[in-house]
Amino acid sequence: MRRFPIARFLLSTHLPFLVMVLAGSYLLVAVILGVAVLVSGPASVSAVDVAGQVLHWLAVGYGYGAPALLATVVVHGRTRREFVAQHPVYQLVAAVVLAALITGVYAAEAALYSAAGWTQAMQPDRPFAAGDYPMIFLANVSMLSIALVTGSFAGVAVYRRDGAGALALVPAAGLLVYGGAVHGFFSLPFAQQGLPMAVTLPAVAAGWVLLWACAREVPLGNRVPA
Amino acid sequence: MITTSALQVRFGDTTALHPLDLDLPGERIYGLLGRNGAGKTTLLSVLAGFRKPSAGAVLFDGAPVFENVRSTSRICLIRDDGMVGDGTDNLRDVLDMAAMLRPAFDSGYAAELLDRFGLTRKQRLGALSRGQRSAFAIVVGLASRAPLTMFDEAHLGMDAANRQLFHDELLRDYLAHPRTFVLSTHLIEEQSPLFEQVLILHEGRLLLQSDLDELRERGVSVTGPAQVVDDFVYGLKVLSERTLGPTKQVTVFGGLDDERRALAGRYALELGPVAVQDLFIHLTGGVP
Structure with a gap:
């Protein structure tokens, strides 16, 4: 039997899809930027940074789809324990790959702005400045990994259809605010300390523990036949 | 193959499965029958590890099923929602995905x-x-080649043609690759x-666990002229009656002794196997 089948499946199918969607989204941002420059004149803020504000919520939404994945892998003979072990690993790898892509797009935009003589200004609460690529990468890894695992935990908690679903919203909201603050999506003091990984690790660990608690014995629901 | 001991499932105050001891030896085809709410889906869900x-x-x-991948990877349950x-x-x-997750999945057969x-292959699952x-879910179930497929x-x-194809394929693949099937159905006469x-x-x-032939011997169908049949079954437990013109077919519960069989011969009545559905309805309380 092949090892880590769930992680291999997700890395070989879901991750390329996410990369394509993100790359396509940035192409759309480039088109919108072009139109905006033609209409309003030279750019004064980073279009990538402005558009990046939705990434946090997109990652939460994607993570929220975890129950469908969990149910599917159990239908195909795998266990919840395998899912809880392999799905977060996939999410971490996805966060790193997507953050690398985002960082590359920031760099490409910087080159474009530099050639055009524009200023690549960031959003005011961002923990990174233009050109600070290590911090751009770390902040996005941090934000994505927290948002993905929290979305997964909240999704599985709601899928249980018991009291855990409602209760899960409290820690989920806390983790999301935490993750958003690290990335500068929210203005919170600890996000400005320049240590996104220091807050990421406990946040992701907390999200994983909560996911494990919700998923380890969750029964598979049956959809009502159409 | 698969056994249960004192298996019980409760949903709050409702008991869906009372303590159940079951022993299903391998390489057979089992029919799981029951009325709505009898606990069939719940039983299959726990057998497959979908529910604790x-x-x-x-x-x-001999190994536990729930959260044991050595067991669950060799069990396949296709549910009525058809979502795989x-x-x-x-x-x-x-x-x-099935090929990556299931060790015995046969992509060529699929x-x-x-x-x-x-x-x-290009059709979207949600657009079917x-x-x-249902047909696609059956493809996934058969191609899983799981030692226990339910x-x-x-x-x-x-439609009827695809259901026939399902039956034919199940039987063909069962003979080529012997394994255990459990079929839960309300189409009793079609699938029995x-x-x-x-x-x-x-x-x-669990009301009954019996070989099909033994089950059929629990009743007899009697066919012949209506009046003669009525006289013949007088005093017997009648499960169902069907009349076509002057001919009548009556299903009775219980076997016939030699004297009655001889009597049937004298009156040229035709004795045949009982319909499983008639027995099922009788055993589960009759028509409301």
Whole structure:
């Protein structure tokens, strides 16, 4: 039997899809930027940074789809324990790959702005400045990994259809605010300390523990036949 | 193959399965029958590890099932919702996923079945009709080649021709690759020819576990001129009656002794096997 089948499946199918969607989204941002420059004149803020504000919520939404994945892998003979072990690993790898892509797009935009003589200004609460690529990468890894695992935990908690679903919203909201603050999506003091990984690790660990608690014995629901 | 001991499932105050001891030896086709709410889906769900029992144990070849990948990877349950993947996936994606997740999945056989059911790999799972979705789920179930494969009303929405194809393929593949099937169905007369053994669940309890032939011997159908048949079955437990012109067929519960069989011969009455559905209805309380 092949090892880590769930992680291999997700890395070989879901991750390329996410990369394509993100790359396509940035192409759309480039088109919108072009139109905006033609209409309003030279750019004064980073279009990538402005558009990046939705990434946090997109990652939460994607993570929220975890129950469908969990149910599917159990239908195909795998266990919840395998899912809880392999799905977060996939999410971490996805966060790193997507953050690398985002960082590359920031760099490409910087080159474009530099050639055009524009200023690549960031959003005011961002923990990174233009050109600070290590911090751009770390902040996005941090934000994505927290948002993905929290979305997964909240999704599985709601899928249980018991009291855990409602209760899960409290820690989920806390983790999301935490993750958003690290990335500068929210203005919170600890996000400005320049240590996104220091807050990421406990946040992701907390999200994983909560996911494990919700998923380890969750029964598979049956959809009502159409 | 699979056994349960004191298996119990409760939903709050409701007991869906009362303590159940079951022993299903391998390489047979079982029919699981029961009225609505009898506990069939719940039983199959715990046998497949989809749900944790409230009490008791499920063992597959001696090993626990729930959260034990050595067991669950060798068990396949296709449910009546026919959902074996995400609705946004196309059928090729679902089959590729099944091949990655299931060690014995036969992709070549799946492709062959897909063609026979008239499905194409580019179709989106969520866009399939009810019957097509059931057919695709059956493709996944058969191609899983899981040593224990269970279908829970998996034929819902399928037309008669595709249901026949399902039966033919199940039997053909069973003979080529012997394994254990459990078929839960309300189409009793249509599917009972496949069964080697019948399990009847009633109100969360195992009412009967019997070989099909033994079950059929619990009743007799009597066919002949209406008046003669009526006289012949007088005093017997009649399960059902059908009349076509002057001819009548009556199903009676219980065997006939030699004297009655001789009497039937003298009156040229035809004795035949009983319909499993008639016995099922009788054993589970009759028509309301």
